[in-house]
Amino acid sequence: xxxxxxxxRQATKLYGGVPAxxxxxxxxxEGEIHALVGENGAGKSTLTKVMAGVVSLSSGTMxxxxxxIAPRTPLEARQLGVAMVFQENSLVPSMTVAQNLxxxxxxxxxxxxxxxxxxxxxxxxxxxxxxxxxxxxxxxAAKKQMVEIARAVLHEAKxxxxxxxxxxxxxxxxxxxxxxxxxxxRRGVSVIFxxxxxxxxxxxxxxxxxxxxxxxxxxxxxxxxDRARVIQAMVGRDLxxxxxxxxxxxxxxxxxxxxxxxxxxxxxMVKNNSLSVFAGxxxxxxxxxxxxxxxxxxxxAGILKRDFFHGGEIVLRGRPIRYLTPAPAVRDGIAYVxxxxxxxxxxxxxxxxxxxxxxxxxxxGRRRPLVLAREAEAVGKKWIDALNxxxxxxxxxVVELSGGNQQKIVIAKSLVQEPTLIVFDxxxxxxxxxxxxxxxxxIDRLAEEGNAVVMISSxxxxxxxxSDRILVCRQxxxxxxxxxxxxxxxxxxxxxxx
Amino acid sequence: xxxxxxxxxxxVFSIFVVLFAGFAVFLPGxxxxxxxxxxxxxxxxxxxxGLAMAIxxxxxxxxxxxxxxxxxxxxxxxQLVQDGHSLSYALLLAALLTLAxxxxxxxxxxxxxxPSLFATxxxxxxxxxxGQAALFKLDVVQWSPGLEGFEGLGQGAVLGIPMPIxxxxxxxxxxxxxxxxxxFGAFIYAIGDNPFxxxxxxxxxxxxxxxxxxxxxxxxMLAGLVLAASVNSMPTRIYNSxxxxxxxxxxxxxxxxxxxxxxxxxxxxxxxxLIGTMLNAMTIMDVSYSGQNLVKGVVLLAAVIxxxxxxxxxxxxxxxxxx
Numbered sequence: 001x002x003x004x005x006x007x008x009r010q011a012t013k014l015y016g017g018v019p020a021x022x023x024x025x026x027x028x029x030e031g032e033i034h035a036l037v038g039e040n041g042a043g044k045s046t047l048t049k050v051m052a053g054v055v056s057l058s059s060g061t062m063x064x065x066x067x068x069i070a071p072r073t074p075l076e077a078r079q080l081g082v083a084m085v086f087q088e089n090s091l092v093p094s095m096t097v098a099q100n101l102x103x104x105x106x107x108x109x110x111x112x113x114x115x116x117x118x119x120x121x122x123x124x125x126x127x128x129x130x131x132x133x134x135x136x137x138x139x140x141a142a143k144k145q146m147v148e149i150a151r152a153v154l155h156e157a158k159x160x161x162x163x164x165x166x167x168x169x170x171x172x173x174x175x176x177x178x179x180x181x182x183x184x185x186r187r188g189v190s191v192i193f194x195x196x197x198x199x200x201x202x203x204x205x206x207x208x209x210x211x212x213x214x215x216x217x218x219x220x221x222x223x224x225x226d227r228a229r230v231i232q233a234m235v236g237r238d239l240x241x242x243x244x245x246x247x248x249x250x251x252x253x254x255x256x257x258x259x260x261x262x263x264x265x266x267x268x269m270v271k272n273n274s275l276s277v278f279a280g281x282x283x284x285x286x287x288x289x290x291x292x293x294x295x296x297x298x299x300x301a302g303i304l305k306r307d308f309f310h311g312g313e314i315v316l317r318g319r320p321i322r323y324l325t326p327a328p329a330v331r332d333g334i335a336y337v338x339x340x341x342x343x344x345x346x347x348x349x350x351x352x353x354x355x356x357x358x359x360x361x362x363x364x365g366r367r368r369p370l371v372l373a374r375e376a377e378a379v380g381k382k383w384i385d386a387l388n389x390x391x392x393x394x395x396x397x398v399v400e401l402s403g404g405n406q407q408k409i410v411i412a413k414s415l416v417q418e419p420t421l422i423v424f425d426x427x428x429x430x431x432x433x434x435x436x437x438x439x440x441x442x443i444d445r446l447a448e449e450g451n452a453v454v455m456i457s458s459x460x461x462x463x464x465x466x467s468d469r470i471l472v473c474r475q476x477x478x479x480x481x482x483x484x485x486x487x488x489x490x491x492x493x494x495x496x497x498x
Numbered sequence: 499x500x501x502x503x504x505x506x507x508x509x510v511f512s513i514f515v516v517l518f519a520g521f522a523v524f525l526p527g528x529x530x531x532x533x534x535x536x537x538x539x540x541x542x543x544x545x546x547x548g549l550a551m552a553i554x555x556x557x558x559x560x561x562x563x564x565x566x567x568x569x570x571x572x573x574x575x576x577q578l579v580q581d582g583h584s585l586s587y588a589l590l591l592a593a594l595l596t597l598a599x600x601x602x603x604x605x606x607x608x609x610x611x612x613p614s615l616f617a618t619x620x621x622x623x624x625x626x627x628x629g630q631a632a633l634f635k636l637d638v639v640q641w642s643p644g645l646e647g648f649e650g651l652g653q654g655a656v657l658g659i660p661m662p663i664x665x666x667x668x669x670x671x672x673x674x675x676x677x678x679x680x681x682f683g684a685f686i687y688a689i690g691d692n693p694f695x696x697x698x699x700x701x702x703x704x705x706x707x708x709x710x711x712x713x714x715x716x717x718x719m720l721a722g723l724v725l726a727a728s729v730n731s732m733p734t735r736i737y738n739s740x741x742x743x744x745x746x747x748x749x750x751x752x753x754x755x756x757x758x759x760x761x762x763x764x765x766x767x768x769x770x771x772l773i774g775t776m777l778n779a780m781t782i783m784d785v786s787y788s789g790q791n792l793v794k795g796v797v798l799l800a801a802v803i804x805x806x807x808x809x810x811x812x813x814x815x816x817x818x819x820x821x
Contacts, residue, residue, distance in 0.1 A: 330700030344694035349759045362700040
């Protein structure tokens, strides 16, 4: 057997003492397409980030073409021939395609005409249908990805890593993407491919590696796998079976109609969206990135504003509402738990208790002019216990916690405001498996207590397992509604992408 | 066990202790009661301004118009009294002017969403220009008999402690209570830490930003009154001096990060004490003005670099611990 182009031995990466990957062995042969699959939080992203130099290993070794080396920055990795195409792409939106391709390699005198011609020739040689003079911001998701791939090839990458490349692509674009990947393979480039979509992994890859809870489970030729075997390897444990049970045992009936949205518009993301949310059940909202699902509920919570003219109607318990800021929405009992907790979730310089207490202060407003240290402590302690936050003490700063515990704090900060309509946006993104189960139980419990719960997710098994009612968003509006009883993954996916 | 964290605040405080001890031992005439009082008196106005700046910086802003708020409203007080109005009337009018000025600053930053750096740079220039062009007859607004008794604010003493120090200590206590014990204070920290999270938690971020600039302007005016009362005039040209840089120096040196959400009154006090000690010692040692600036610059750079090494802002690098 020839030397693998890239190899990891006993790779371990700790985040704040918690292993994201632990003792993983991985090898990539030259010119192979290697699929990396696993549940959310299985360590796929961490593993590839190590290879791409985004994070460095806590212990273990990495070999490139048989030579022991560990890239410390993405630039070093690129120089070693390892390029990563991220979920959120790393192009400069205001520059043209050609400028992005040659970014960082410009000559001292940067002649635009020259790079346009070079880019045109290069893109043609790859058979990519992208105009080099187009601004990246104007391109669709698939074309952006092409530019990313072209850039990786241009930099003579020997290994290209794709993190969820197909998540935001339409079926035609996906087919085109697969052709691209095969073309890369023909050129002798090795490809690592992270995907939630098992069919894709089975279709395109030569070998599949399954990770679970940060550990390596199995690596084998794709021919020896079928869907059932991959799922078995991914899930493996009882916990995961209860997490994403195929179907709910019973569907909760709708209670009072809490929120009605009619013809909501916010150019360009939300287009004539209409939907209802009922008390006492979990309304799952599924949609791909850019389907307007997050924006719709951010408008309802006063975080974003709808169009001033023809913006549509939002009715909360029979009362039309139009919030200019989130403060009145909070007073009316609407909570939005963000999908991006680092950017808009918590206060990183503050302790756990203070984070939660700020939520309470914001709700109480005038009724609590002074900060009561004893109350802050009690509230912090109560919610740490209630949500089972694992931390050394309540004075620990939130940044020092793991993703799951951070998410619990963000949830506590909202729940302390005693909301009756709670919107969870991707509640388990970047959350460890144990905490996922707890957050799911919490979501169920909130619905049982009679609250209206909305759960936005782009992870189908999560939607399937937790929702009583499923709304599917596409291109700015809800296009289909299912009862959890008769929804299937295929039906939901079909509605979301066609 | 939690590892011992070395904060910038700690570094600056230890530098202060080392310097102070060094001067006390080696510099004759440094450690005397009268010199200590002089030291404090000289930095009291700077310290009060530091408190005003701290409120704004904690809320992730900056107020470059503080010196205008220091110079113009007290100048107006002196001018009005000189023109024959009563002191209380003059004070009321000046306070209203300051209030309006703070509101405009806050409105520009919170509602018109002008970056605080530009908004306050422009508004400060405007107010200072307005004062010099339209309100004052001379660049140095002179003392007049109608101000009888007012000089006590700068020259009096309580229990032998000079009034400027008393005012600084009083302002410290009030601002500390405001920041640490009131809801508004907690919200200002929240806004400075993460404005998006603060907003979506239901904190009225815009009114609170306005409040910060109103408070800053009012505290700036207080500093100006103390200054005018101690020198028996209001040298409005102080706006053209480098005082604003000293204020920023005090705040940053004390460890109130410009990124917002960090630090408090204690940091202002530490920053002020260090600057006060350095300036006082250098004056005793007869270091030239330019030499003093040189030393200040080096100290500030050292503090900022030490901070970025010890407390890396990026979470990813913090976790790796390899910076």
